[in-house]
Amino acid sequence: MLVNCKNYKTVWMSGSSVFLIEQNLLPFEFKIYEAKTYLQTCLAIENMIVRGAGAIGATAGYAMAQAAIEAPDKNYTQFIENARKRIENTRPTAQNLFYGISRVYNAALISKEAAIIEAERVAIEDIRACQQIGIYGNELIKPNMKIGTHCNAGWLAFVDYGTAISPIYLAHKLGKNPFVYVDETRPRGQGARLTAWELKNEKVSHKIIPDNATAYFMSKGMIDMIIVGADRIAANGDVANKIGTLEKAICAKEFNIPFYVAAPSSTFDINCKTGTDIIIEERSQNEVLYQSGIDEHGKLHNILVCSPLSEASNPAFDVTPAKYITGIITEKGILKSISI
Numbered sequence: 001m002l003v004n005c006k007n008y009k010t011v012w013m014s015g016s017s018v019f020l021i022e023q024n025l026l027p028f029e030f031k032i033y034e035a036k037t038y039l040q041t042c043l044a045i046e047n048m049i050v051r052g053a054g055a056i057g058a059t060a061g062y063a064m065a066q067a068a069i070e071a072p073d074k075n076y077t078q079f080i081e082n083a084r085k086r087i088e089n090t091r092p093t094a095q096n097l098f099y100g101i102s103r104v105y106n107a108a109l110i111s112k113e114a115a116i117i118e119a120e121r122v123a124i125e126d127i128r129a130c131q132q133i134g135i136y137g138n139e140l141i142k143p144n145m146k147i148g149t150h151c152n153a154g155w156l157a158f159v160d161y162g163t164a165i166s167p168i169y170l171a172h173k174l175g176k177n178p179f180v181y182v183d184e185t186r187p188r189g190q191g192a193r194l195t196a197w198e199l200k201n202e203k204v205s206h207k208i209i210p211d212n213a214t215a216y217f218m219s220k221g222m223i224d225m226i227i228v229g230a231d232r233i234a235a236n237g238d239v240a241n242k243i244g245t246l247e248k249a250i251c252a253k254e255f256n257i258p259f260y261v262a263a264p265s266s267t268f269d270i271n272c273k274t275g276t277d278i279i280i281e282e283r284s285q286n287e288v289l290y291q292s293g294i295d296e297h298g299k300l301h302n303i304l305v306c307s308p309l310s311e312a313s314n315p316a317f318d319v320t321p322a323k324y325i326t327g328i329i330t331e332k333g334i335l336k337s338i339s340i
């Protein structure tokens with residue numbers, strides 16, 4: 001997608017290095033981060049230099065390929081087995097991470113070259129799936145629709161195009177003039193910082209709204225449809241996504257607003273029977289207690305925004321039961337909610 005009129009992907013590999021758009025610096029600074037080893041790539045996932053289900057899936061695949069490159073001939077299998085465990089431990093919730101790792105690990109058992117080829121395939125398939133999600137999702141968008149979204153399931157969360165935002169980009173290109181209400185998505189602000197930045201770069205009309213304002217906008221008839229992404233989808237259609245998604249889904253049902261989830265098939269986990277089986281990542285309380293932003297000189301600061309003596313709790317995801325979901329937009333078509 002476009003950054004200052006130039007096309008970028010969120011992640012790519014060249015030689016033995018993995019290159020990532022440094023998402024912690026956005027929207028204030030656009031910088032490319034180079035991870036030279038698989039361990040550096042693990043840290044980039046943990047520290048959310050790269051985030052979003054598909055992007056971390058592709059990055060984890062590349063990390064596995066880096067591990068295959070780094071593995072000594074003598075101890076090759078043991079080395080890649082340990083690397084697999086290390087990469088799996090970076091973040092627990094997004095299914096794509098485990099999907100990317102397992103495909104590249106299996107290829108690495110054959111050879112280093114096979115691992116590199118497979119990592120590239122995972123990334124390319126992610127791009128194609130997101131593009132196809134855009135084509136199916138666009139069919140739901142009528143001219144001048146006002147669409148709500150939560151977190152960032154745009155191109156930064158995947159290798160390119162995104163999921164929830166991919167249909168909006170296509171509708172925009174086709175002249176349908178969609179308007180997007182972007183939830184801030186506290187505590188890390190993926191909506192306010194990343195989705196809004198993406199939409200601005202692509203010249204899509206939008207406004208950032210406070211996380212707790214969605215019900216208000218819905219009650220006033222100002223939102224026609226919601227599209228969000230997903231980090232893991234259980235076999236019964238329950239969806240884990242960024243914390244706050246569940247609230248939006250419940251409100252959408254109350255106000256009779258279609259609530260769609262957009263995700264590639266690599267996000268489905270058929271071994272997970274229901275949403276209650278999904279492990280929810282608990283992140284540092286500092287993400288709630290502190291916020292970052294720039295001052296009038298453009299200098300980035302991290303400041304305390306809460307009572308200094310209080311502690312915080314920070315679950316990164318919640319699970320929306322299938323009964324609240326109108327449909328799941330995939331690269332294979334739109335699945336109607338199964339609600340069992």
Ligand code: MRU
Binds near residue numbers: 150151190229241
């Ligand atoms: O914690 P993050 O930023 O990695 O969260 C993942 C997400 O980006 C969201 O949950 C998103 O809505 C779905 S993944 C594209």
